[in-house]
Amino acid sequence: MKARDSRKTRQRLAAEFGKQKSLLVFALLGTVVQVVLTVYLPLLIGRAVDLVVQLQTVSELIPLLIKMALVIGLNTLIQWLNPLLYNRLVFNYTYSLRQRVMQKLNQMPIAFLDKRSIGDLVSRVTTDTEQLSNGLLMVFNQLFLGVLTIIVTIITMADIDGLMLVLVLILTPLSLFLARFIAAKSYHFFQTQTAARGEQTQFIEEMLTQESLLQAFNAQEETLSRFKEMNNRYANYSQAAIFYSSTVNPATRFVNSLIYALLTGVGAFRIMAGVFTVGELVTFLNYVNQYTKPFNDISSVLSEMQSALACAERLYSIIDQEASPMLGIKNLAAEKIKGEIVFSDLSFGYHSSQTLIKKLNLTIPAQSKIAVVGPTGSGKSTLINLLMRFYDADSGSIYLDGVSIQDYAVSDLRQQIGMVLQESWLKTATIHDNIAYGQPNASREEVIAAAKAAKADFFIEQLPQKYDTFLEDGGSSLSQGQRQLLTIARVFIKQPKILILDEATSAIDTRTELLIEEALSQLMEGRTSFIIAHRLSTIRSADFILVMSKGDIVEMGKHGDLMRQKGLYYQMYSAQQV
Template sequence: MNNKVQSNRQGSTTTRRLFDRLLEDKFSFTIIVIATIFQVLLTVYLPVLIGQAVNYIVGPSQVNFQALSLLILKMLVVIGVTTLLQYLNPYLYNRMIYKMVSSLRQEALEKVHRLPLSFVDQQSTGDLVSRLTTDSDQLADGLVMVFNQFFVGILTIVFTLISMLWLDLLMVLLVVGLSPLSIIVARFISSRSYKMYQKQTRSRGELASFIEESVQQEEVIRLYNHHQTMNNDFINQNHTYADYSKWAIFYSALGNPTTRFINALIYASVTFAGAVRIISGTFSVGELTTFLNYANQYMKPFNDISSVLSEIQASLACAERMFMLLDQKDEVETGQAVFDSEQLKGDIGFDQVDFAYVKTESLIENLSFNAEAGQTVAIVGPTGAGKSTLINLLMRFYDVDQGKIELDGTNIEVYTRASIRQQFGMVLQETWLKVGTVADNIAYANPNLSRVDIIRAAKAAKADRFIDMLPQGYDTYLDKAGAELSTGQQQLLSIARVFAAKPKMLILDEATSSIDTLTEVLIQKAFDQLMVNRTSFIIAHRLSTIQNADHILVLDKGHIIEHGNHKTLMQAKGFYYQLQMAHQSVGQFD
């Protein structure tokens, strides 16, 4: 019972929020309402003219042609204006709705960029994409139906009821007394379809996430012969989605024929009662004709409303998912100061830092170390030791739970996140390129970079050789976000992007993992030049790449268990020494 009440409250809240958004364009909304009311009034007025025309045809050789001609002319005008409004109104509210949904989609995407990474990391990419694309499209379709059928239907019911009251009270009581049957049936069906559509949208997001994971990891799936398991998992999820869709569509399809059957019974009852009234002389044929038209107009919207209610419920479920995203709290900006890049030295200190992704499971405890300006600091340790977490904290992707991180002696939380991140260049093990030209990707941090500087950065990163072999060189368009390039080529472009940015400090997270040995040697020399007078952090699994680091931090379970340079750590014959021995025997430590 409580779940049902909560669901109803969520639905009403979502409806109110959508209505408030539509009212943001008050002028268009007002014009649409007035034009729709005028369209319905003309539609309701037409049966009056038809009834009068029937009465002008009294019998053989008793037709009032003069009055009938004028009436037909009036009917043609009414039909013409109604047709024009039926064409114009959908254009007006389609424009308003798609403008609103486009704004909502844009707001949702901007919201994603403002959310804490802790929230984004917990969401599947497929589900977020589904909210911004499929859900927003279905929301637009549902809102179009609200104006095209629901709103017009409600107005038609109201105006037709008033017109019928003007004709005959007894006949109106007959129609109104039977019509609640359609309402009860429509409500019964729509309440169930709403629940099914809610489950359908959630299941669709999960399915989209699973498909994205399957496609992205196809090589791994084939490597471990895991395709049958993936297929079985997909079959289960696909069956669940199909089951929810089946029941949602079933209830959606059930509403219209059921209410049509009930309305046909009502129409037959009104016809019989009207015929009896004509025989008794209390009703004319023209009045019955008008009333039957009204009865049809009055009952038809119930069919339309019942058929569209399920679509509206599905749209509300989609809107609810989008609003849930918009209602998430933005990443809190604690700092206001902005770094003066020209004055930056690069001294970095971690002072008794505690951090945990899950508050009940501590990862880093009481961690302290200092990196002097211009030093190269290497971070090594087993998987899960907290190496990447240190970088996340330094870049303020996450904030520390206790302690502080200082840059040039000042707590980094004093500065804006954008100001902090602007000082760093980062190359990750997993590359990312955007849809655009090769030059656009290299100049990502500075779109106004000259072609000369772009080429210089590519040469420094040793990427110029393969770029020159591309069809249009630096103007080659990567319409698949770099998927048409090899993994090594993608990584070379990522490295060139850092060279072009000329950051004050560097973070290299296994930056040459996908590059051949010869190119890696050349890149390492380029990095050595780039790291001169720059504070640099290197996360390395290939221990041979960090032997020249000024300082090496050995992490295990969130603690620094050893630190020093390569020579002193090897002489200590501790954990680092064991890693080096394992590296020499295996070839690579992971």
């Protein structure tokens, strides 16, 4: 099965390189010229040796030396140009491959990413692509050159002496069989190595991003212990892979040295028998070197290619995933949106064996302000995930102004929804670019107006470069509350028709929260707004409140009505007032 997968991957790589026809033709033509010049040089050396042995005059030797100098000079130029062509071929391909992998990851539903390690995906896009690139460069620099050299030297050796050629052809396959055996063994270990590397990358990323939490809980020893275990596993897989791959070259060189010694002895006897000249023996032994050396290179390439193919399979496994089916075609014009949302017989579960939301029916009037509350795991965020189409319902539908949201183009739907999450995310860019993330063409005046509305302008103006301040590492130089203000400013500049606030003010101090709530109240006017909150005191003014438990809406109404019912909402609110 693995051999079949490896063969398919090789065929796919070959087909994709075939698309770069012009570069490929020039690269192959340059390789042919290089091989011809390399093989021609020993013939000239042999003739020069024979002239010296026969004590010929210097005048007869000079033309040969000039010709040798020209061949060496031209060959040097070709050997300088060929790698440039190979690099262009490989890097064009890997550039395209990275683009396709990232494009596919952006097309995949959130459910796909939730089930996979982020560190492993990062490792595939970066480390695996780099390792594949290195392996492919070896194919062009050594494999093609080596195979062509073998073919041309066989033809040339046959013209010099048939018996010696037969000996070479009988003995040299020994090193090739040995290399194939070792390469087959190393392939499995390279696969396990790449998988272990992805797991380790994920763990390192997770630990470094949560270093403060790790130290707060004194979890350093446990973390180091787990890392040591992962590191040992990765080291063992790497050692096994490197051990098998590194034995190829010395093993084949040993076999080739024995062959070289045997041919030298046979050639000496043939010179004494008068059927061979010294120059021909020198030429032939040069050809034996040229013939056997590619076997060493090819064996190294075969070993390295196992690692490269394992990386290619991991990358193609992402590209071959079915893209998100969320491809509605109806355009959603902002000016026509009223904002009525209907959940009809909606059922959904993150796992097929466990349904979280069952047959939910709910109508949200246009331009209303809805609060969604409930215990952890009750389905509050799930409801929002379905509205945003991060996930699709197992059955039932969600309608926006009477049209199923699955009929709308996903980009259009999300363009009209503004979302502020509890966890703030900022990209590595200026503050201006972060605020204008959803509206990249926004002017400085629009960005400043959004920052002022979000109450973020006061701290931005205190920064050295103000709106041109460059944020690195997710804005780690800012406080958590400041980062949250910037994410709220994004929504102000986007001016969406539907607003989702998921604990949007949880990281902000009480004074700023009051200012933000006033600004958000203005933003929510004329928009359908969902507010997910654990602090129930912040949602008392909602048009109505949905109380969720185990995926169902168990209570619904205004704050006063729910308090009089003395149900789950009453219990939650009373507990927070203690």
